Amino acid sequence: xxxxxxxxxxxxxxxxxxxxxxxxxxxxxxxxxxxxxxxxxxxxxxxxxxxxxxxxxxxxxxxxxxxxxxxxxxxxxxxxxxxxxxxxxxxxxxxxxxxxxxxxxxxxxxxxxxxxxxxxxxxxxxxxxxxxxxxxxxxxxxxxxxxxxxxxxxxxxxxxxxxxxxxxxxxxxxxxxxxxxxxxxxxxxxxxxxxxxxxxxxxxxxxxxxxxxxxxxxxxxxxxxxxxxxxxxxxxxxxxxxxxxxxxxxxxxxxxxxxxxxxxxxxxxxxxxxxxxxxxxxxxxxxxxxxxxx
Numbered sequence: 001x002x003x004x005x006x007x008x009x010x011x012x013x014x015x016x017x018x019x020x021x022x023x024x025x026x027x028x029x030x031x032x033x034x035x036x037x038x039x040x041x042x043x044x045x046x047x048x049x050x051x052x053x054x055x056x057x058x059x060x061x062x063x064x065x066x067x068x069x070x071x072x073x074x075x076x077x078x079x080x081x082x083x084x085x086x087x088x089x090x091x092x093x094x095x096x097x098x099x100x101x102x103x104x105x106x107x108x109x110x111x112x113x114x115x116x117x118x119x120x121x122x123x124x125x126x127x128x129x130x131x132x133x134x135x136x137x138x139x140x141x142x143x144x145x146x147x148x149x150x151x152x153x154x155x156x157x158x159x160x161x162x163x164x165x166x167x168x169x170x171x172x173x174x175x176x177x178x179x180x181x182x183x184x185x186x187x188x189x190x191x192x193x194x195x196x197x198x199x200x201x202x203x204x205x206x207x208x209x210x211x212x213x214x215x216x217x218x219x220x221x222x223x224x225x226x227x228x229x230x231x232x233x234x235x236x237x238x239x240x241x242x243x244x245x246x247x248x249x250x251x252x253x254x255x256x257x258x259x260x261x262x263x264x265x266x267x268x269x270x271x272x273x274x275x276x277x278x279x280x281x282x283x284x285x286x287x288x289x290x291x292x293x294x
Contacts, residue, residue: 014169015198019190021155022180031180032155037107040145041070047141048134055137061129062137068123069116069138076115080108084252084259109146109240110263116142132226132278136218139232140211146236147207150200157182161197161246169195199243206239226278233271237264 021032049062082089082099085106089099120138124131153159157175173182174191182190213235218228241264252259 014167014171014195015201017157017171017173018155019173019182020180021157029180033152036152036155037074037149040148041066043148044138044141044145047144048138051137051140052129052134055133057129057133057137061127062134064127065120065123065129065134068126069120072119072122073112073116074102074107076118077107077109077112078102079115080111081106083111084108107149110260110267113142130225132229135229136223136226139229140214140218143207143211143214143232143236147204147211150204150207153200154198156180159200159247161199161202161243162248163194164197165195168198168201170198170201172196196248197246199246202246203239203243206243207236210235210239224279227275230271230273230275230278233274234268235271237268237271240264 018032023030045062045066048066049059052062053059078099085108086094088094089096117135120134121131123129124134150159154170156177157172160170160172163169172193172195174193175181176183185191210232214228214232217223217231223231241261244258244260244264247258254262
């Protein structure tokens with residue numbers, strides 16, 4: 001056996017998925033999905049604070065504004081998910097009360113972005129921060145938060161793509177959502193339903209690249225206030241359209257396309273309008289040099 005063959009045999013034939021997504025500590029359930037969301041929020045607040053202070057923002061302003069943005073974003077994300085995926089809640093054998101169990105997963109990113117932006121705007125008004133300055137400072141961190149949050153989908157064995165036999169195929173288990181763990185067979189072995197495209201991983205990689213590109217553009221060019229925000233609104237849908245077309249979970253269809261595909265197209269157009277509008281009406285902002293307050 002050649003050395004290359006031996007290395008090939010040693011590599012895993014697929015990407016494993018967790019069989020447990022919740023742990024109980026002193027009787028308190030700690031859900032991986034929620035922990036991933038919280039980790040993403042923490043990273044976004046930290047990076048936004050560095051970037052806004054580099055623009056002359058007051059210390060503590062980001063935390064003040066983020067309180068409104070995070071709460072509104074979570075509410076908006078849950079509402080969008082429940083409205084666009086109604087079967088588990090309002091369909092046959094659905095449970096309306098389950099719509100409140102946000103810790104079990106289910107946040108629609110478009111609702112989170114829209115309501116989060118509205119919450120940030122309100123917070124900026126309350127604390128005397130220019131919204132477009134805050135938005136420009138926030139978008140790289142928001143992109144990273146989205147990527148970190150996607151690891152919660154990995155823990156929940158959800159939002160995967162088409163079946164595949166490629167080495168990067170993701171093992172998916174039959175999942176007990178209420179228990180937060182894989183279903184076990186008679187021998188106590190987690191039930192595997194197949195290997196699928198790891199769309200969560202694709203989106204994670206895409207938004208990390210998007211965050212880096214946004215930071216580099218901000219440093220390289222003297223963008224006008226709000227234009228970086230517009231570029232983010234344009235950029236994220238480009239990756240989301242590709243990923244949505246790979247997913248196989250149940251979704252509302254319009255003219256044969258998933259609802260989120262059409263939403264992505266509309267959001268891209270909105271981002272283009274924001275980029276054009278802010279470029280015409282605002283003064284040139286000071287370009288960020290190193291992202292650290294002087």
